[in-house]
Amino acid sequence: MRYCLTTAALAAGVAFMTAAAASATDLEVTHWWTSGGEAAAVGELAKAFDATGNHWVDGAIAGSGGTARPIMISRITGGDPMGATQFNHGRQAEELVQAGLMRDLTDIATKEKWTEIVRPKSLLDSCTIDGKIYCVPVNIHSWQWLWLSNEAFEKAGVAVPKDWNEFVAAAPALEKAGIVPLAVGGQPWQASGAFDVLLAAVGGKDTFLKVYQDKDAAFAAGPEIGKVFKAADDARKMSKGTNVQDWNQATNMVITGKAGGQIMGDWAQGEFQVAGKVAGKDYSCLPGLGLNPMIATGGDAFYFPLLKDEAKSKAQEALATTLLDPKTQVAFNLKKGSLPVRGDVDLNAANDCMKKGLDILAKGNVMPWTDQLMSQDTQKQKEDLFSEFFSNQGLTVEDAQKRFADIVSSAD
Template structure:
């Protein structure tokens, strides 16, 4: 559902003074990072901000972004804005910006030369509306990963797969040992994200962009996409016994060797790290499903709602600067499992999987993600379809593809 914002109703929320003040203050920061690995990463941001003399007041909202965003948006539009709030890179805060409810950080960005340090450039582009910068990117999160339990495949008596086809082929052996081939949570964003990963990895960059960037409904209805829906059908069959809801519960099935693998973003690394698992030894990560080594430059950014309190306004700028500080970038992203947005930081401590991501990023094998290419309306329609497809085996591949092409035809 598109969040309709009546600017006149909230005009009072847009009036504030911008004069800087020296006094420190509490600043509430809302986000949906509540799993073990995510919480550990957030503590690094809070520690860095508290070191400035201000205080990070944690406003974690349990659940996924789909649960948290409506709450965040309701508070902002209702005149009760937090000091800063997480959104994904892309168009999620577009209408809030257009309504004048988010701070313009163009001057700070110019002063601190964000255009020179933030890489890739598309991250800052996603923060830019009508030539003005409204958010601070904090990480690069890529969805395009297949996480595998090495022990699960050892138990099944088959080699750890090197690509998607080998993973699908190994599924019967896993099932014989009572191991779920594919862990998948029940929330719509997870099935939709897994489908998009298959489209990018198995279909390739050109097909992905024709569908989501060009909104080519004919291609969406064509034979190339039919192959992706066939792969999605394989995936839903492998995931049929994955009876969990949250993404980190699905990740835990892989961590505990109850599932062979999971298609999930690199934030899953934080969960493996908290569990004491070692990349390359206990688990294997396949970027691009082992087929197309490519990552999307999605991830997270912080937006700063307009404040009436001058001290909070000043603290917002301090937080923005802190989020992009090199030390903060390293500490946060090592815990989060994501890649830093600065191209000039030292990540010698990166694990095997993070190094794979950094190598792909260095080669420039990147694409924008659906949050950047589709409106929230279109995203929601796609999520609803994929949720139904993965949960309802009676929805045929052909009917699902037809409905998908209709969504793309009207996408914005």
């Protein structure tokens, strides 16, 4: 659904702040980071911001980004903006920017030389509209991981897989041992994300970009994407017994050995860490599903709605600076499971899985992700399709691929 910004909403948005604001240096920050690992990471941001003399007022919204974003957007367009808000860097906030409701950070970015410290360059490119920078990227989150329970494979009597093909081959042994091979939660974005990961891993980077960047509908309907749908069919068959909704509940199935694996972004690492699990010992990780190790340059960023309150505007500047501070970058990303956006920070404390990601990043094996390539309208259509595909075994691979090609043909 596209969030249409009416004239009335724009007028309301200009009001921005009211006399009811709590205190001059309190800054409400909205986000959807509510799982155990995410909450621990947010705590690092809040601690660093509070050290500036301001106060982080936590505005966590339970649920996924799909739940939180409409609430955030409604508040901004309705004249009740927060001080700062999380979005995924890319196209999620472009209409708010085009409507003049978001703060231009170009002066701060120039003063602090963000173009020299933020890497890869595509992160700031995704924050830039008409030559102006509107967000602060805080991490690099890659979707392209398969997380594996070493305990589950030991119980099933098979070796921990080294790639997707070995994982599929091990599924019967896992099922025989009473273990769900692949945990996929019921939220639509999880099914859609799993398909996108398969597209990049099975098809490769060029195939991924031909579909989502070039929007080549004929190619999306062809045999190369047919192979990806075959892999997606394997995935849905292996995930039949998941029976959980939230992504972190699915991750917990892997943590507890109830599931063999999960396709999920590197934010899942935060959950393993909170549970006291050790990478390489208790769990294993396969970037690019072990087939095409790549790092997507997606992730999280903070945007700042325009405010008329001078003190709060100053607090916004302090937060923007704090988010990119080297110490903040290390503390936050170590707990979030993501990679820092600065290449000049000390990450000696990184675990085995994070080191794999850092190595891939250092080699330049990067690619853009769907949030950077497609509008939220197209993303929603894709989520609806793959939610149905994973939940309805009666939807054939052929019909699903045809519908997918139709979505690509009208993608924007």
